Amino acid sequence: MNQAIRFLIAFSIIVAVLATEPVVRAEYIDLLTVLDTIIAILFLIEYLSRLWIAPLRCEARPGIRGVIDYAVTPMALLDLLAIAPTILGIVSPELYLLRVFRLVRIARIGRSKNLQKSIKYFNRIITSKKEELQISAIYSGIVICISSVMMYIVEGHIQQEQFGSIPRCLWWSLITVTTVGYGDVVPTTPAGRLVASLTAICGIAVIAIPIGIISAGFTEAWSREQATED
Structure with missing residues (x-):
């Protein structure tokens, strides 16, 4: 699961980088829009899933309070910032690059004994x-x-x-x-x-x-x- 998330984050950033090139954007704008929408939906599902299980974490408060506690954490806010423009129908190369923030997730997911x-x-x-x-x-x-x-x-x-x-x-x-x-x-x-x-x-x-x-x-x-x- 972690590998799939890392791949999706890396792929979304590649799409965001390519979207800043005017030639690529003019030639493949429809494809970029479709890919961006699919990526945003997958990230939204993953984000909502983490909100759903947030109260089950160790030392988390039960119910909606646990969800709110997780939603205001820096990592959750970065995730929301990365997917919000597409979900709200705002598409631009500059906002695509908000996905770079999700590189922080890669660092967190990739915490291994060797890295530590x-x-x-x-x-x-x-x-x-x-x-x-x-x-x-x-x-x-x-x-x-x-x-x-x-x-x-x-x-x-x-x-x-x-x-x-x-x-x-x-x-x-x-x-x-x-x-x-x-x-x-x-x-x-x-x-x-x-x-x-x-x-x-x-x-x-x-x-x-x-x-x-x-x-x-x-x-x-x-x-x-x-x-x-x-």
Whole structure:
């Protein structure tokens, strides 16, 4: 049953994504409408079934009170939000995407021992490496601030629209340090290009340091787990 629900959620999201493409929507609008209606009906049946059995849950209040208690839970409200537009006859690509909220259901249904163990490991690693990650964050902030100031000094008077203030330079610095490099704002002077090159080189460490810390934490946690089992 859980696998069927996961499949239905994934399929509904695929339909929602395809419905945002104008070419697909113009060519297959009738098919999309039929699929959306079928999906909404199946989700509605599943939603009403969960409302029906809600009072049977452990520690649930009996009767209508148990139904109301479940209906106002975040998970039930997300489900209702996902199916409401189609049930009310409101169809648009933007409202289709409300089904993305149902990905939360996949996460809840997919709670297995392995998933819970992975989450436990991750939380333990983040906690144990908190100081190292804080140092990495401070380093990243310093690199971004210094490169923004330097770029403002060398390029601010030449490209005032792009680098005319430090806040404007912060956008460029953040994108460069994270190695995304959109290319929408680039320096034109030799000094500016030198600053950009140094910023990009420092940006490699901004990404590599926290990844290395977390990877080392995973290795340590796994080694401890294996030693405990042995």
